[in-house]
Each structure stands twice: as C-alpha cells, then as structure tokens.
Amino acid sequence: MREKLLESFRFALEATHPYRLTRQALPEAPPTHVLALGKAAFPMLEAVSEAYGELPGLGVTRYGHLEPGARLPGVELLEAGHPVPDKRSLLAGERVLEFVGRLSPTDHLLVLISGGGSALVSAPWGVSGEEKQALSRALLASGADIHEVNAVRKHLSRLKGGRLAAATRARVTGLLLSDVPGDDPSVIASGPTVPDPSTFAEALEVLERYGVESPAREHLERGARGELPETPKPGDPVFGRVENRLVGAARHLLEAARAYWEGQGYRVLVLSDRFVGEARELARFHAAMVQSIRETHRPVEPPVVLLSGGEAGVTVRGTGKGGRNQEFLLWLAYFLGDRGVWAMACDSDGIDGNTEAAGAVIHPGPLSQEQLDTGGSGSRLEAKQHLANNDAYGFFKAHGGLVITGPTQNNLNDYRAIVVESSTSD
Structure with missing residues (x-):
C-alpha cells in the first residue's frame, strides 16, 4: 500500500505539472x-519558450529548483x-x-505566477530588508493564515498587492498556479498583478491579533491614518490593461489523484481542496471521519x-x-491509536516546512496500545513528546x-x- 500511496502522488504531480498546465493556457x-x-517559474518558462521561441525574460525561483546549468x-x-526572503x-x-x-504601452508582458x-x-517599502525578514519569520511562526500574512506583506512592498501591474506601462497577462486554499488570485504570491481588497x-x-512586534508597525499606522497610498483596489484603472487567468489549483491535483485511485478499483471521496487550520485539528477531523466510516459506514462505506x-x-x-504535513500525519496516528490506517500527507512542492522531506506515510500499526503501555519505540507517548516539540x-x-x-x-498545496479498508481488512 505504501507504493500505491507514493504512486498516487507521483501520478497527480505529473498530471498537473506546471509545464503542462501553462502550455495549454498560453x-x-x-x-x-x-x-x-x-x-514553478522554470517549467512555466519552458512552456513559453517551446511555444514562442526566444523572448526577453526574467525568472525568479527558489534555491534548488533549477537544474545545474539550466x-x-x-x-x-x-x-x-x-x-x-534573503539578500537574493x-x-x-x-x-x-x-x-x-x-x-x-505597446509591449505585452506575460507574467507567470506560482506559490x-x-x-x-x-521590494520592501517602509522597512529595511532585515526588518522584513524578521517580520516574515515571526508571522510564519505565529499561526497566522496565508491571507493574514499576505495582508501585511502587501502593505510593506513595492511589488505585491497589484503594485507590479502598476509599476509597468505594458499590457499584462497573468497566468496563475494557486497554492492557496480557495484560489483567491489576490493571495497567490501576494497578488502582484491583482487588485488588493486588504x-x-x-x-x-494582524500584528495586534498575534502579538507580533515589528518596526513595520509605524509604517502600517501611517498608512491606516491615510498618510500613505493604498494598494490598487478593484476598479482601479490600472487593471483595465491587465488580465489574470487561473491555470492550476489544488482541485486539479485531487481530481488527478481520484482518477488514479479509481483506476485501482477504490471508491474515492474528495473531502475538500481548501482545508485550513492547525494540523492537529485537521488530523482530529480526519480521524473522526475514519472512525465514522468504520463504525457506521457514514458518509460512505469502506x-x-x-x-x-x-x-x-x-x-x-x-x-x-x-513540517506541517508530517505533523498532521503524526497527530492522525495519535488520534487513531491502535486502529491506524495507511495514509500519506505531502506538500506538492516536495518541501514540507523546513525539512528536506515532502511529507510522510503512516501504516496501520505504528502506535499500538502495547507500545503505549510499555513506552517503547514508536509509542504514543514518544509521538506526543515529538508533537509537543513540533518535531514530527x-x-x-x-x-x-x-x-x-x-x-x-x-x-x-x-x-x-x-x-480506509473494510473492517475485515483493518
């Protein structure tokens, strides 16, 4: 079953590869x-290069996302x-x-945007690069969701929140790959070509809600008093020369995975493509769903x-x-106890949090009651200790x-x- 889980992930990634999604939307x-x-900058650019030939361009991606000599x-x-963000x-x-x-104004700029x-x-505005780095770290550790984090980022930037579109006189077409629940274009990469409602x-x-202290507060306070120009809002004339198209999202990844599992003869239930919240609480919900299916065959039979x-x-x-997917899985195993499941949770970009892993796979018996009683290797007690330290x-x-x-x-995402196997297979 581990191989099936891994294969389902590979299948879904291939079906929704950025090159493929971009090529068909150009x-x-x-x-x-x-x-x-x-x-996803490089494979998106590859699609453009193959379709149109040589174009003047610029691409920015994460370290390790370019092959040597690309x-x-x-x-x-x-x-x-x-x-x-760093100096680069x-x-x-x-x-x-x-x-x-x-x-x-006679130019046509194609902007390829991914998470x-x-x-x-x-491009900091109102803060130094170092101050923005410190604020980014604090927000990422605070539990703020991506909408909240981006509301702050947009108001400390000369590029985000539609300001990229305002910074050029060219006609702009944006092709967007969504890595955010709900696929709000204004949140994807902080919406550089999209009107900003925040x-x-x-x-x-957001800073006050999460108790985050930063020199950026003074800049945000000035803006809140109307002393600084807001980000371009819906209806701003600048967007009369801008078109944005969503070309890929989590739902496409899940539909590809559905096709894989149905091809393996399984019934499939797609719960949602937009879950957000603490990994612990998402795991609690999924564990309850597993238990309900096993015990009452609701909402679907195993x-x-x-x-x-x-x-x-x-x-x-x-x-x-x-990282977050590994923490989800370990909580899932913890909540299910001695009646575990085969399960996988991975980040589709291959990097889960600050680890080199994409995620993890669990099998039905890693946290048995016997291990709990003895406190042995892989016990629930040990799992809880790792979870308390955010060290899944x-x-x-x-x-x-x-x-x-x-x-x-x-x-x-x-x-x-x-x-969830039938009771005779559990």
Missing part, C-alpha cells in the same frame, strides 16, 4: 516579454530565499522593478480513499523541524515513513490520502 499571440515568479534563450534566471530576494525585487519599468513568489521577490488597517490588526487538500498550519511552540520530522526520521522527492517544481 495566449495565441506571442507576448513581447515574459516574467516568472515562484517555485538555461532558456533570452531569459535571465535567478534563485532566492523561501519562505523567508532583495536583488530579485530590484531586478523585477527595473525589468517591468522599462516596458512601453513562493511573495518571499522570492522582495487595507493598511487590516494589516495592522473501502474508500479519502482525499483532501488545502494548507495545514502549525503554531510553533517547540524547537523541532516540523524527528519522529518519522527515527522510525521510518519520510517521503523525500526533492523539489517537484509543482506547487498546488498539500496532498492527503487516507485509505
């Missing part, structure tokens, strides 16, 4: 310039930091502003594969490496189960698959 008429931002005709390729992110931000700023672009390309006041509220996507979150209280990675590294793919160049 405008018929060639653009004059191309800009790509995000973890080249595309006419395109400058840069790598930068993620999830916290700052250089990339200035390079992007220079690139788009020199275009004329991660917000950190990879940084405000300075809302960004300030055997069945439960699929879900979205983005789990973790409020960091310990010193472990994480450490648990899986010690006991097996890690899934290591390397960067996939895909980025359609989390992939979760839980196999």
Whole structure:
C-alpha cells in the first residue's frame, strides 16, 4: 500500500505539472516579454519558450529548483530565499522593478505566477530588508493564515498587492498556479498583478491579533491614518490593461489523484481542496471521519480513499523541524491509536516546512496500545513528546515513513490520502 500511496502522488504531480498546465493556457499571440515568479517559474518558462521561441525574460525561483546549468534563450534566471526572503530576494525585487519599468504601452508582458513568489521577490517599502525578514519569520511562526500574512506583506512592498501591474506601462497577462486554499488570485504570491481588497488597517490588526512586534508597525499606522497610498483596489484603472487567468489549483491535483485511485478499483471521496487550520485539528477531523466510516459506514462505506487538500498550519511552540504535513500525519496516528490506517500527507512542492522531506506515510500499526503501555519505540507517548516539540520530522526520521522527492517544481498545496479498508481488512 505504501507504493500505491507514493504512486498516487507521483501520478497527480505529473498530471498537473506546471509545464503542462501553462502550455495549454498560453495566449495565441506571442507576448513581447515574459516574467516568472515562484517555485514553478522554470517549467512555466519552458512552456513559453517551446511555444514562442526566444523572448526577453526574467525568472525568479527558489534555491534548488533549477537544474545545474539550466538555461532558456533570452531569459535571465535567478534563485532566492523561501519562505523567508534573503539578500537574493532583495536583488530579485530590484531586478523585477527595473525589468517591468522599462516596458512601453505597446509591449505585452506575460507574467507567470506560482506559490513562493511573495518571499522570492522582495521590494520592501517602509522597512529595511532585515526588518522584513524578521517580520516574515515571526508571522510564519505565529499561526497566522496565508491571507493574514499576505495582508501585511502587501502593505510593506513595492511589488505585491497589484503594485507590479502598476509599476509597468505594458499590457499584462497573468497566468496563475494557486497554492492557496480557495484560489483567491489576490493571495497567490501576494497578488502582484491583482487588485488588493486588504487595507493598511487590516494589516495592522494582524500584528495586534498575534502579538507580533515589528518596526513595520509605524509604517502600517501611517498608512491606516491615510498618510500613505493604498494598494490598487478593484476598479482601479490600472487593471483595465491587465488580465489574470487561473491555470492550476489544488482541485486539479485531487481530481488527478481520484482518477488514479479509481483506476485501482477504490471508491474515492474528495473531502475538500481548501482545508485550513492547525494540523492537529485537521488530523482530529480526519480521524473522526475514519472512525465514522468504520463504525457506521457514514458518509460512505469502506473501502474508500479519502482525499483532501488545502494548507495545514502549525503554531510553533517547540524547537523541532516540523513540517506541517508530517505533523498532521503524526497527530492522525495519535488520534487513531491502535486502529491506524495507511495514509500519506505531502506538500506538492516536495518541501514540507523546513525539512528536506515532502511529507510522510503512516501504516496501520505504528502506535499500538502495547507500545503505549510499555513506552517503547514508536509509542504514543514518544509521538506526543515529538508533537509537543513540533518535531514530527524527528519522529518519522527515527522510525521510518519520510517521503523525500526533492523539489517537484509543482506547487498546488498539500496532498492527503487516507485509505480506509473494510473492517475485515483493518
């Protein structure tokens, strides 16, 4: 079953590869310039290069997402930091502003946007690069969701929240791969080509809600008092020359996985492609669903594969490496106890949190009651200790189960698959 879980992940990633999704969505008429931002920048640019030939372009992606010696005709390729922007992110931000700023109204700029672009390309406004780095770390550890984090980012940037579109005179077509639950274009990579409905006041509220202290507060307070220009809002004339198209999302990943599992003869229930919240609470919900299916055959009879996507979150209280998918799985195993399941949870980009793993796989018997009683290796007691330290990675590294793919160049959020067998097979 482990191999089936791994194969389902590979199948879904291949079916929704950024090259494939971009290639089928390209405008018929060639653009004059191309800009790509995000973890999927290179395969998206490859699709453009194959379709149109050489174009003047710029691409920014995460470290490790370019093969050694990767080249595309006419395109400058840069790598930068993620999830916290670094010096290369700052250089990339200035390079992007220079690139788009020199275009004329007769130019047509194709912008390829995927998750991660917000950190990879940084053009701070009102704060220094170091202050923005510190704030990014604090927000990521605070438990704030992506909408809240991006509301802050947009109001401290010269590129995010529609400001990229405002920084160029060219006509703009944006092709977006969504890595956010709900697929809100204004949230994907902080919406550089999309109207921003959030405000300075809302960004300030996020800092207050999570108790985050930062020198950025003064800048946000000035904006909330109306002393600074807001991000471009819906209806702003700048968007009269901008078209944005969503070309890939988590639902496409899950539908591809559904096709795989149905081909294996399983009934499939897609729970949702937009789960958000603490990994612990998402695991509690999924465990309750497993128990209900086993005991009452509701909402569906076993055997069945439960699929879900979205983005789990973790409020960091310990010193472990994480990541969120591994934490989800370990909580799932903990809640199910001596009646575990085969299950997988992985980040589709191949990097779960700050670890080298994409996620992990669990099998039905890792946390048995006997192990709980004895406190032995792989016991629930040990699992709870790792979870208290946000170190699910450490648990899986010690006991097996890690899934290591390397960067996939895909980025359609989390992939979760839980196999609930019939009672005779449990």
